[in-house]
Amino acid sequence: xxxxxxxxxxxxxxxxxSGSGKTTVGKAVADRLGWVFKEGDELHPPANIAKMSAxxxxxxxxxxxxxAAVGRWIDGWIAEGQPGVISCSALKRAYRQTLSEGRPQVxxxxxxxPYAVVAERLAHRKGHFMxxxxxxxQFAALEEPKPEEGVLxxxxxxxxxDTVDALVSMLx
Numbered sequence: 208x209x210x211x212x213x214x215x216x217x218x219x220x221x222x223x224x225s226g227s228g229k230t231t232v233g234k235a236v237a238d239r240l241g242w243v244f245k246e247g248d249e250l251h252p253p254a255n256i257a258k259m260s261a262x263x264x265x266x267x268x269x270x271x272x273x274x275a276a277v278g279r280w281i282d283g284w285i286a287e288g289q290p291g292v293i294s295c296s297a298l299k300r301a302y303r304q305t306l307s308e309g310r311p312q313v314x315x316x317x318x319x320x321p322y323a324v325v326a327e328r329l330a331h332r333k334g335h336f337m338x339x340x341x342x343x344x345q346f347a348a349l350e351e352p353k354p355e356e357g358v359l360x361x362x363x364x365x366x367x368x369d370t371v372d373a374l375v376s377m378l379x
Contacts, residue, residue, distance in 0.1 A: 217290045217378070218281050220306050222297035223318035224345040226325040228363040228370070229294035232318055235371045237292040240378075243284070247295035250276040264344035267299075274305050285312050298348045303356065316374060317352050318363035 221233040230246055237244035251273050255265055277295050284291040297303045297315065307313040326342055352358035361374045 218284055218310070218313050219292045220277075220281070220297060220303070220313060220315045221292060221294045221318060222303065222315055222358075223320065223363065224296065224298065224325055224349055225342065226329040227318040227320045228328075228367075229296070229318055231367060232316075232361070232363065232370055232374070233292045233294045235367055236374055239371055239375060240290070240292075243289060243291040245280055245291065245293040247273075247277050247280075247293050250280065252276075259341065262341060264341055264348070267301075270302065274302055278306055281306065281310060281313060285310065296345070298345065299350045300352070300356065303352070303358070314378075315352070315356070315358045317358050317360045318370070319351075319360050320363040322346055324364050 219233070219236065221229045221236070223229050230248075233246075234244050236242075251259075255269050255273060258265060258269065274295075277293060280293060281291075295302075295306065297306060303315050307315060322342070329342055352360065359374065359377050361370050361377075363370055
């Protein structure tokens with residue numbers, strides 16, 4: 208995509224509840240723009256994955272080392288001058304601030320999807336450590352971004368190509 212050429216490398220943090228489409232949208236946007244993509248779930252410490260696999264919601268303390276790892280990944284891209292896209296639930300405003308403060312190159316993207324749609328997706332998802340039973344805790348923890356945060360919000364309950372088109376148009 209030729210319209211996106213920020214002076215500094217741009218890093219998109221694609222956020223939302225589990226099953227909202229963070230990975231799917233993030234990969235598609237990265238492919239469209241020729242940027243790199245990183246699955247943020249891969250940066251969870253083993254203890255977090257074990258807790259979630261057992262159906263136990265993570266606490267803020269559990270998420271702290273994970274958010275630090277996501278931040279290090281972002282910093283690496285910025286240092287290399289590499290634009291990228293990383294998925295990260297970033298459910299709370301404080302988490303989004305942790306990832307964006309002091310990093311003007313970071314833009315947070317919220318994939319907004321109704322509860323019923325996400326529940327249906329999770330019921331059919333295979334091979335992920337996050338069980339559908341934790342969906343309610345995800346929505347309970349979610350602090351939807353407020354306008355003053357400058358988060359880009361896209362509708363994740365539409366065809367993927369429409370979601371990607373909408374997001375890319377926000378970046379140009």
